[in-house]
């Protein structure tokens with residue numbers, strides 16, 4: 001079986017990023033999964049074990065201090081070194097900001113093709129086929145690369161399949177890094193410690209709030225409903241622009257695309273750009289005071305009403321149903 | 326300083342956007358073609374610098390004939406000149422080829438700083454700036470929420486899923502900006518009049534030489550299908566019990 005490289009992103013604390021499990025799962029269906037990463041010195045042993053448990057058969061690890069000072073240059077160098085050594089048929093990266101950039105740079109450096117934002121990948125005879133969900137899920141497109149290996153950026157949270165745990169063989173590599181052509185990281189402020197809520201990407205339930213929530217203080221109502229449902233919190237661009245929530249919560253055309261079992265839109269009008277990020281949800285619920293809000297055109301259950309009266313009642317009703325808890 | 330802004334014509338996100346089911350390509354008749362909002366912000370970042378510094382701003386696009394309207398708008402906003410890469414052989418070009426062509430044009434044109442949008446609203450690739458930077462062999466500072474240009478460097482704040490970092494790169498460099506950067510100015514009457522006299526250079530693939538040729542590795546669309554549109558379900562008006570009714574609906578669907 002051919003090798004399939006997976007770029008592993010690590011958090012500033014050195015832990016393995018959230019997309020690793022999905023990417024290794026996808027890679028195991030295409031060939032032999034090889035995890036590739038650049039990480040701070042001293043992190044090798046712990047990383048190798050956790051990557052093995054996620055299905056990596058081999059781990060290609062470059063330990064270098066430059067991960068915290070040079071923007072993505074070490075990651076691309078590590079991928080390029082692994083590419084030369086292992087001649088993979090495919091390289092999978094997350095469709096995250098960093099994953100896309102490292103993947104794109106690698107594709108040019110090694111002359112590979114590039115397929116972006118895949119929601120599924122499969123091996124078919126002698127080629128690899130990627131599926132994409134285009135224009136907010138209005139179209140499904142299948143594509144492949146002819147004439148060489150392929151870099152595929154995979155949408156975070158899009159695939160459920162996981163690989164069997166392995167005991168990974170670790171290979172340490174030394175990188176030859178040219179800092180002159182690199183952007184420098186001058187300082188880094190990690191996001192505040194992640195809440196217990198599920199990640200927006202891949203969450204089974206998403207509760208989103210819009211400008212109708214009126215203020216940052218009142219936006220707490222969205223979080224309360226999310227917690228009652230074990231859901232992730234999302235938002236419209238208007239809510240982000242007004243400062244109710246950070247940009248990472250934005251759902252839509254220029255934000256995150258979600259496809260949960262249940263999507264609840266609170267005080268969101270349902271502009272076409274918002275719908276582009278959530279209209280493939282299995283069940284859509286909307287609460288809005290305006291009976292003509294476009295969100296109702298795609299809602300399975302729409303309530304014309306005030307979120308500040310309907311939502312507390314809903315939370316109360318959920319609490320009663322879950323009985324003892 | 327010579328700043329080149331990469332601008333792209335896209336179907337207006339306010340309209341219904343369509344793909345041709347045979348080719349998988351954009352159906353250009355589907356909705357109105359406009360300059361991508363994010364590229365207007367990229368242009369704004371260049372113009373804001375030009376407002377108080379000596380700088381030449383060039384708008385560059387690769388696109389069909391209709392893209393010239395969008396270049397006119399860029400000129401009316403304040404760009405000094407425009408370059409239009411126009412060649413029927415480029416119809417349906419993949420990201421990799423588009424990047425090669427744009428990189429070849431940038432090399433021919435010369436630049437100190439290239440500013441792009443972080444992600445186009447039609448392709449949503451979010452990779453073109455990185456592909457171009459790698460072809461040019463210059464640093465990439467992407468997804469900038471703020472942009473500070475100096476005579477020999479570029480700095481800004483960059484937010485990812487992991488946190489926010491301050492980054493800096495020496496010029497020449499390629500950067501891309503997010504929708505957190507300043508909203509674009511509107512072209513005023515004087516700008517619109519002056520735009521008519523500003524130069525628009527048109528280059529074909531032949532003008533760009535071997536570096537712009539398609540690579541033997543290419544991406545191919547195998548199939549395109551349309552999802553059925555969604556329709557509305559139940560709609561109720563709250564009479565004081567809607568929260569309870571919604572809980573019942575969710576329970577019936579095993580969602581709580």
Ligand SMILES: Cc1cc2nc3c(=O)[nH]c(=O)nc-3n(C[C@H](O)[C@H](O)[C@H](O)COP(=O)(O)OP(=O)(O)OC[C@H]3O[C@@H](n4cnc5c(N)ncnc54)[C@H](O)[C@@H]3O)c2cc1C
Pocket residue numbers: 209210211212213235236237238239250251252253254255256266267268269270271272273274277287288289290293305306307308338362363446
């Ligand atoms: C290029 C481009 C990209 C964009 N990308 C995105 C994107 O990624 N995501 C996104 O969301 N938007 C995006 N937008 C913006 C989009 O067009 C809308 O402006 C935005 O989605 C509106 O957010 P909203 O629904 O919260 O606000 P509004 O449209 O102001 O709607 C607020 C709603 O709240 C309702 N309301 C008010 N009070 C209450 C109450 N007490 N109870 C119940 N309902 C109440 C109102 O009736 C109204 O319908 C984009 C726009 C462009 C041009």
Ligand SMILES: Nc1ncnc2c1ncn2[C@@H]1O[C@H](COP(=O)(O)O)[C@@H](O)[C@H]1O
Pocket residue numbers: 331332333361363364367385386387388423427440441442443444445446448449450451452453454
């Ligand atoms: N055909 C094009 N012509 C000019 N600029 C482009 C073109 N395609 C993409 N770009 C630039 O690259 C950015 C990101 O595009 P993309 O990688 O397609 O999401 C856009 O916002 C533009 O600035």
